[in-house]
Amino acid sequence: MAQPKEDPFLDDPEMQEEDFDLDAAMEEEPESGALSGRAAMEAVAAERDELRDRLMRALAETENVRKRAVRDRTEAEQYGASRLARDLLPVYDNLRRALDAAGDANDGVIEGVKLTLKELLNVFGRHGIKLVSPEIGDRFDPQMHEAMFEAPLPGTRAGEIIQVAAEGFLLHDRLLRPAQVGVSSTPAS
Template sequence: MADQDNTPVENDDDKNVSLAGGDELIDIMAFDEEAEPEPEIEGSEALEALQAENADLKDRLMRAMAEAENQRKRGERDRRDAEVYGGRKLARDLLSVYDNMQRALDAATDEQREANKSLFEGIDLTQRELILAFSKHKITPIVPEVGDKFDPEIHQAMFEAPVPNQPAGSVIQVMDTGFMIADRLLRPANVGVSSKG
C-alpha cells in the first residue's frame, strides 16, 4: 500500500482545506485573524452591565411574546364574532319580511283563510322557512306571553295602561316579536305593559 501524502490540498473556493486520506474539511474562515475577538468581561461592572442588558432583552422578548399571543387571541375572537354576528345587518333587514308575513296571517279572517286556503298556507310555509333559515344562523325569536313580567333587556315598552287583575309591570299585549342573534339582542319585542291602576 503506497504512503499517503499528508500535505494540505486547497479547494477551488479557497475556503476549505482537506487533508489527504481524511474526510474532514477544516474551515479556514474559522481561523480568520481579522475576525474581531469577543470582548473579555473584566470586573464586576461589565458583568452587571451584561446582566442588565440580558434582563432588558428578556423583558422585551416576554412582552413581544405576550403581545403576539394577545393579537392571536383577538384575531380568533374577531373571527368567531364575524362568523356568528356577521349577518346581523341582513338579519335585521329580513325581520320586516317576517313582520309583514305575520301581519298578513294575523289580519286574515276565517272566511278569507277558507276562500284562499292555498295562499295562506304558502305564506305560513314561507314564514316557517324564514324562521328555519334564522335558526341555522343562531337567530331565535323572543315571543313573550301576556302576563309575563316585563324584562327591559329583551322587551321594549310601547305603551302603559292600567289593567284590572294584572300586576304592574307585566306584559298586556305583544305587538312585534323580538329576536336574539346568539347571545345578543337583535331586536327587542315590542309590548304593552300594565301600569298601576
C-alpha cells in the same frame, strides 16, 4: 456575498473558555477609562435582564394579538350578517300580519303564506336567529322587551306584559330587535 464578521473573542487566546479566569479578570485593575471586570459583568447582566424583559413583553403582546384575532374572527362569523338579518325582520312581520288578518280562512294563498313563514323561521334558525316571543302575563324585561305603552289594567300587576305588538329576535346571544310590548302600570293595592 458579505462575509460574516469574525468574533474577536473567539480568536483571542485570553478569552478562550478553558483559559479564562473570571475571578482573576474581576480583580484586575481596569485600564484607564474601561470598566472593571465586575462592573462589566453587572452591565452585561443588566442588559440581559432588560432584553429578557422585552422579549417576555413582546411574547405576551403577540399572544394577546392572536387571542384578539381569534375573538374578532369568531365574532365576525357569528354576527357579520346582523344587518341582513335586521333587514329580513320586516318580511317576517308582514307575513305574520297577513296570517293574522286572514284569520281562520283555509285557502291556497293562506297555506302558501304559512309555508313561507315556516321556511323563513327555518332559515333564521339555521343562522342562529331566534324568536323572542313573550306571553301576556310575563314580566317586562328591559333587556329583551321594548315598552311601547303603559296602561293600568285591572287584574294585573305593574310590570306585567299586557299586549305583544311585535316579536323580538336574537342573533346567537345578541339582541337584534327587542319584542315590542304593552306593559301594565296598575299600582300596587
